[in-house]
Amino acid sequence: MGVKTRVVQVGQHSIGSQAFTVIAGPCSVEDQNQLRLAGEFTQKNGARLLRGGIFKMRTDPASFQGLGLQALEWISSLKKELSMPLVTEITDARHIEPLLPVVDMFQVGTRNMYNYALLKELGKTKTPVLLKRGFSALAEEWLLAAEYVLKEGNPNVVLCERGIRTFEKATRNTLDLGIVPWVKARSDLPVLVDPSHGTGVSALVPAMCWAAAAAGADGIMVEVHPDPAKAKSDGYQALSFEAFGQMMAQLRQVVKAMGRSLD
Numbered sequence: 001m002g003v004k005t006r007v008v009q010v011g012q013h014s015i016g017s018q019a020f021t022v023i024a025g026p027c028s029v030e031d032q033n034q035l036r037l038a039g040e041f042t043q044k045n046g047a048r049l050l051r052g053g054i055f056k057m058r059t060d061p062a063s064f065q066g067l068g069l070q071a072l073e074w075i076s077s078l079k080k081e082l083s084m085p086l087v088t089e090i091t092d093a094r095h096i097e098p099l100l101p102v103v104d105m106f107q108v109g110t111r112n113m114y115n116y117a118l119l120k121e122l123g124k125t126k127t128p129v130l131l132k133r134g135f136s137a138l139a140e141e142w143l144l145a146a147e148y149v150l151k152e153g154n155p156n157v158v159l160c161e162r163g164i165r166t167f168e169k170a171t172r173n174t175l176d177l178g179i180v181p182w183v184k185a186r187s188d189l190p191v192l193v194d195p196s197h198g199t200g201v202s203a204l205v206p207a208m209c210w211a212a213a214a215a216g217a218d219g220i221m222v223e224v225h226p227d228p229a230k231a232k233s234d235g236y237q238a239l240s241f242e243a244f245g246q247m248m249a250q251l252r253q254v255v256k257a258m259g260r261s262l263d
Helices: 032-044 068-082 093-099 116-123 139-150 179-184 195-199 202-214 241-257
Strands: 008-010 013-015 021-025 049-051 086-089 105-108 129-132 157-161 191-193 219-223
Touching: 021 032, 021 241, 032 049, 032 068, 032 241, 068 093, 093 116, 105 116, 116 129, 116 139, 129 139, 139 157, 139 179, 157 179, 179 191, 191 202, 195 202, 195 219, 202 219, 202 241, 219 241
Parallel strands: 021 049, 021 219, 049 086, 086 105, 105 129, 129 157, 157 191, 191 219
Antiparallel strands: 008 013
């Protein structure tokens, strides 16, 4: 018997409610047209929150690091036009203040799960926090990281399983779907799954989205790009518009079988 899940409000959408949450969009915000196209298409096909990285933490310092604060003005305008709450990664506590007027949910990436100073600062806001599991983190460490946000007074925390590092090389990470019911039996925090980073293979993402819903997750976060082959980051794991539409059609059936809906 699981623990009753708390509801976290992000804009007009409730995560942890009867509705199954779909967060979709590009890994990195590249320009206005890319973000507009992704937002319009994913929303039309059932996504309720728009993801898009303004700052990106990359292993290779020569890789695209994101547009940064210079893009905030037009992103704010476009977000209002689309009427979709924005989820974006926070990499530095100094960025919290300038991002607050634009961002509806801060994503703490896998590398920053152990950044307790950042978690404490996010805890001093009321903005929802999507806390990704560290790629080598134990489940208990993940839950304790969430406590750093909660203890500072911010109750709006959502967990996100995004795969862990194992000996297996066939996929980018090993997506630990078994951790979803494990966490839900011990915590009231909503749990999402990120099959894009969890597999690193776009062809595997749809099946893992359906499996996440069947495992009892409260939602998914997937990367969707108008032209994955030309993406500036992680194009190999991003769904095309066609693939996202097909995935969502089947997801509706799985979600319905689990007693939930996408609406």
